Amino acid sequence: MAEAILSVRNLRKSYGALTVTDGVSLDLCAGEIHALIGPNGAGKTTLIHQIAGTVKQDGGTIAFLGRDIGGLGVAERARLGLGRSFQISSLAPEFSALRNVMLAVQSQQGSSFHAFRPVMRDPSLTEPALNMLERVGLAGRAHVTAAELSHGERRRLEIAIALALCPRAFLFDEPMAGMGPEGSKSLTGFLNDLRQEAPILLVEHDMDAVFALADRVSVLVYGRVIASGSVSEIRNNAEVRRAYFGEHI
């Protein structure tokens, strides 16, 4: 197996008596899509929050590119190359789609303390941003404010922002949520190619997408990884079927 880019070991998090992350270990290797599935309330999003730095873990380690990032802030982790999308779209609502992506481009280029040059007339910002919008099919909506975009468009804008960071790993939290079959299908194709740029840790409820995309699947139940393996191993795992899929498979 290739060397892990992101490596989580024995991660623990509780809120009072409620343990939401219970000794989770997982790896994300170059070129792969690692899907994280589990019933609602299993602690998938909390796990993503801890990796991204929005929530502080109680114990365990998070290593990224061979470096312990468990003590770093959100912005520092993003600068190191963790590109994330949010379960519920988190954008600058008054900015156009383009300027939302430009924010990521300017961060990627370094300092945000230039206070004199107008960003909208700076092709080193607008061109890469427009490129990213084109990749997710939003180029035609570049000048629409994020607040005025449709739900599906906002989901795609989230991805475009993550792309603009040129990350070394993607954390996608339910990118397909609420997208409809057409949107899910095109996004599935898109993610399928994207893994070549950087590996993806994918939290997703859309099982068709997960089974089509994932190189590896980890199943999270009550904050614990109960199984981890290839798609076929997970499909045939008795414990997973009992805990998660119920009678559906």
Next chain:
Amino acid sequence: MKRMRAETPINFLLAGLLLLVPLAALALEEPFYITLATRMAILALAAVGLNLALGLGGLVSFGHAAFFGIGGYTAGILSTHASNAQPLMTWPIEIGGSDNMLVIWPVAVVLSGLVALVTGAISLRTSGVYFIMITLAFAQMIYYFATSWPAYGGEDGLSLGLRNAFPGINTALPLNFFLICYALLIAALYLFARIRDSRFGTALQAARQNQVRLAAVGISPFPIRLAAFVLSAMMTGLAGSLFADLNRFVSPSMLSWQMSGELIVLVILGGTGRLFGPVAGAMLFVLFEFILGGFTERWQLFLGLILLGVVLFARGGLLGLLAGKVRHG
């Protein structure tokens, strides 16, 4: 963007109107109106500063009077020492006073900025109501310090014998002094516009809209906000030194929480975050003060009603009413 902003013609109109008032006053031989216009320009400048923090950054500072007052006391104290020829300090180096605006302004700006750096670094660890309260608390500390500082007048304030000088311009002439204030206001507006459209301004506005998003793209909100707070204080401090020169008097009232409140009112009245919002706000405010103040001492009651109307029915302030919603690129 290629397309002109809807508010651009209105901005030019406001700038022209403010310039026209003193010229008309001169023609009509009513010098008092020049003072009124100067007051508008200075308050507008102070509010442009606040607008940077409040409008762009969403930082509701209820303590900007601190910087306004620091600017005012800088002008007052330096000019007092210049006129009585006593040094301001003798150790470790001897520093004397000055009645030159070109010396007073940078001192006022730097002092305001330094105080903002310290108070901002502490205040910005909080947000929302706590931020409002902590900025108020810092301003009140400086207010009480000034009231209990007998060397510079304490509660009674400090009179400036003569208006401070500007090389080559006779500042005693009201029109000249107005033009100085007006030029500084235009410069501050230009700076505000450049900042708003820059990378820094983009990050600052993003911090207001969604700081989780800003951090997720790798930009820490704290240093961005702190820099904005300091810049904002510097502009307000500069306005304060002009205000002391306008009145030839500085007192703790410049540092009071009412003053902080007035600055917020100016920004909201004109349109929060709009380039010319503070200008519109200051013009309206001084006009109300003058017209309504002519009828009744309780003119602020009517101002309160107008403010209530703006907050309830015209969130974008006067400029929002005239030019519609803000369009970002």
